[in-house]
Amino acid sequence: MKRLGLIGNPLHHSLSPEMHTVFLAENGIDGEYNRLETEAKHLDERIFYLIQNKxxxxxxxxxxxxDIISYLTEISDDAAQIGAVNTVKIRDGKLLGYNTDGIGFxxxxxxxxxxxxxSSATIIGAGGAARAVVFGLIKNGIKELTIINRSADRAFALIQDVRKLTxxxxxxxxxxxxNSIKQASQDTDILVNSTSIGMWPKVQDTPVLFEKNxxxxxxxxxVYNPLKTEFLKMAKxxxxxxxxxxxMFVYQGVEALQIWTGQEIKFDYDKLRRFLIQKLENYGRS
Structure with a gap:
């Protein structure tokens, strides 16, 4: 039986256990996916527990x-570029780290x-999610990138890493x-909000007020809670x-499960979205 889980804090609103339970069932995989809420001071113990419990x-x-990077024996190129890991495979007691966010995006x-x-792309934000988006786009042939961020230092650090690593x-x-964001939205093919602006409960917030076609x-x-952010509603x-x-959430999960199982994961896209949206409506805002 495949034993899988999610480490973080807090985890009570995460949809990952429900999603992976669907993936496992639809692909005939005997397994479990558990919430493993962990305090920072207990991360060592949690890692040891996972290894000991197979x-x-x-x-x-x-x-x-x-933080997890210091525990790894190996790290994928994607994760090293992004500087963050969201998926870990345990093999012979050793931890192998990956980042599936870029693939999911x-x-x-x-x-x-x-x-x-x-194409050209403009990314609002320069944090971990933005890094996954940026390196994913570069790998897939984007022509031009613009980074908009409140912290110039963080944006320049990302651009320097891009130049150093690619x-x-x-x-x-x-x-x-x-005005910068408004102008960028007129000049770009793909505009991405990688920040948490507009996430529940501050659902009225948006990084920009669109005015033109x-x-x-x-x-x-x-952001996927709410699904229809003010940012997306205005753009639509x-x-x-x-x-x-x-x-992105769904596809990063698919890639993670493929890493753990070594098999192609198949699923009914429309059915899964309906299921996850229902879960969001039931408790994602509680």
């Missing part, structure tokens, strides 16, 4: 996505037939202000193709 792997979320675009190669040179920083832009919000009203954060 876990096959685990996801890791806030606040441990960087790219698949969410491909699922909506969004062209990436030779051959990509067409990345720039724009100062965070209302956006019919040529794909707008993505990595102005003609943009909009993608919520639930697809």
């Amino acid at each position: 876990y096959d792997g685990f996801n890791i979320t806030i606040p441990f996505k960087a 790219i698949q969410s675009l491909l699922n909506k037939n969004v062209g990436i190669e030779n 051959r990509f040179r067409r990345a720039k920083y724009i100062e965070w202000d209302e 956006m019919g040529n832009c794909v707008v993505v919000d990595l 009203d102005r003609g943009a193709l909009c993608i919520d954060g639930l697809d």
